[in-house]
Amino acid sequence: MRSLGTLVIVLAVTAGAQAQSSSPGPLPDWSGVWAMQGNTVFDRASVQPPNGRAGDAGVRESPPYNDEWEAIYRRNIDRVKAGTFADPVSTCGTPHGFPRIMNVPDVYEFAVTPQTTWILAENGPGILRVYTDGRSYPAKEDLWPTYTGASIGHWEGDTLVFTTVSLKASKDNDVIVDRTGVVLSDASHATTRMRKIDADTIEARMVIEDPKAFKAPWAVTKQYKKQPAGTWAWDYACAENNRNPITDSGKTLTLGPDGKPLDKKVD
């Protein structure tokens, strides 16, 4: 069930989107293939230890969690240490979701049209649709929490500004922000400002608010570097040969070529 807070956000953003639905000027050229910079820690500005990798025991960031959600995060960090903080995308069945879709390896493509911008993540694969055609969010009875949510935006010059709502909350870590253990509640929503800061760099500044989990907004910036001309993006058929299933305890197994676990202890 969606929260009242999320409904308020939906209505507020709807009004904002409608007010700014006038035709944009020339749209920026975001063509080509791009790669997210750095490892997959979501907030690299606060990660401890510096340059720590998501999934390594002890690595943590500093989302502005309240006490209740800080305790949840600490439990997740303990699960990372124990090797039982499973990555839900290992099942090859669900998308990364937002905001994680902005923070995945492999490459990206950005398809910009006046009506819609598609953020296409090769890894996953994942698609984030940002509608800039002046539409409103669906009525509350037609909107339900999803992994990637609902995004409506507008152009401010060369900057795409969009707000993402109706995000599926983490329940038993079935959707995560990254492998350090960061998760969000069903009250989370975010406003992203995305623009090209030089010929080869696109920057996405996200401000994530989560009235249930955060004491303050969480600002995180990601950058994407343009890859050499002619770079290809490919299929990412996750289920093609997934040799890493998850056990009920959250352990990630490693299968041999015969499909049987190589792990000496399965659970």
Add this chain to the structure above:
Amino acid sequence: MTSLRLQIGVAITAAMVLVATTANAHHSAAMFDDSRIVELKGVVKELQWTNPHVWLQVSVDDKGARKEWSVEAGSPNTLSRNGWRSTSFKPGDAVTVRVNPMKDGSAAGNFIGAKFESDGHTIGRWN
């Protein structure tokens, strides 16, 4: 015929511990011990050029018995953009492969680099 030996080495250097993060794009890497490097000298059995991970199957001599190791690498997508081909490893190639091994000692690891006995060329991180 290549002399097949399994060399368990603990040759830690700061540079070599930094395995390619793309190798773990799809799942937790908790099973790998990135503080250890194992050097496998053997013969390629198969390269599974598939998503979400490429897998290199290597037949290694372990105290006189053949032992097959499963070596996990990144996605074919990113590896192909970094010089790999689906034919980079062919069945029968004599290779030395360096991996971060599984913590539990099972015959699998996370790919770091490989050197081919035929001409000494390398793939991945080697120096």
